[in-house]
Amino acid sequence: MNDLALLLTPEGRALLDEVRDTEPARELAVATRLRRDHPAELVSAALGQARLRQRAVAKFGAEDAGRMFFTPNGVEQSTRASVAAYRARRLTELGVTSVADLCCGIGGDAIALARAGIRVLAVDRDPLTAAAARANAEALGLAELIEVREADVTEVDTAGYDAVFADPARRGGRGRVFDPEAYSPPLSWAVETARRAPRAALKIAPGIPHEIVPAEAEAEWISDGGDVKEAVLWFGTGAPGAVRATLLPGPRTLLGRGLPDPAVRPVGRYLYEPDGAVIRAHLVAEVAEELGGGLLDATIAYVTADEPRPTPYATGYEITDRLPFNVKRLKALLREREVGTLTVKKRGSAVEPEELRRKVRPQGPNAATVFLTRVAGAPTMLIGQPLG
Secondary structure, eight states: HHHHHTTSSHHHHHHHHHTTOOOGGGGHHHHHHHHHOHHHHHHHHHHHHHHHHHHHHHHHHHHHHHTTOOHHHHHHHHHOOOHHHHHHHHHTTTTTEEEESSOOOTHHHHHHHHTTOEEEEEEEOOOHHHHHHHHHHHHHHHTTTEEESSOGGGGOOOTTTTEEEOOOOOTTTEOOOOGGGGSOHHHHHHHHHHHHEEEEEEOOOOOOGGSSSSOOEEEEEEETEEOOOOOOOEESSOOOOOOEEEEEEEEEEEEEOOOOOOBBOOSEEEEEEOOOOHTTTOOOOHHHHHHHHHEEEEEEEEEESOOOOOTTTTEEEEHHHHHHHHHHHHHHHHHHHTEEEEEEEEEEOOHHHHHHHHOOOOOOSSEEEEEEEETTTEEEEEEEEEEO
16 A cells, blocks of 8 residues: 555656666666665655556556556456456446446456446455555546445445446465355355346356356356457346357357257368357357368367358368377478478367477478367377468
């Protein structure tokens, strides 16, 4: 708290501007110089905040990250701005004008909601985190729309708000928490809170088992740039039991249709790697139907087809070679093709990509992709090129 209070003073803000682009290798020299004119505690706080802002650029963009205030946990756990903006748009489309943001962290979601024109009550029980959220609302000119309250979210009355958004903490003292009932607060509390609200969105880990998704909720898995970021349980959308995968940027959304698992078929000329959100949402069957394809193996989410069909929900490759798993044969083939840039992908294989690269030592001007997988249960290597 003291560090943040120091940084919010005129001297602290000026020092933050001065050290904003400090490289890690220069920190000691910069700190030594600045301590001649500023208190050591303030210099340390400014350099620490500069590091956090640099890390936050990937989530918030350079402009916002350069004005916001972060805690180490806040950078790690906050929602990527593009994902928060997408979720805020969905809420506005549902007619939401006010949201109780529970477990608000440093305010990433509250910022997106306010920018969508939604009035926000942002609640967090940690004093430093709540102070950072308040400072961020002010720094970005959103203080009129965001009320930050330091409180236990389980004691907050959300009546009077159009919707509840909850992001229970999924990290404990020993790292990431995988049991939803070990979230803080537990997922069961968040679900009961959501059921009482006109609309609700619960941010959860993408690995949540499908069988524990409440029957009245819509489940959505979201990826950004190909990386799965989160799952969201939606309440009050009029689509209970629906499953969707949303890919950002876009957004592009694939809706589940309850299709049976795709059939296993022989390797075709093309292989498709579904987006991670599609896989997490268990919608590989929908993609396989769209591609006119089937699975290489009943337990692996690679789709094979005989024709190239563009789809935003999977990355396509033209397969040139199929080999049983054999490092020497692969090395000889890559040498013959003069492959120096080798992308290694794996599903259903215990071999590590870096280990394989070391063994085959690719050299040459050409590029290729090798898939380490199983075909009808047999360890197999498929070599190909991305579709243009």
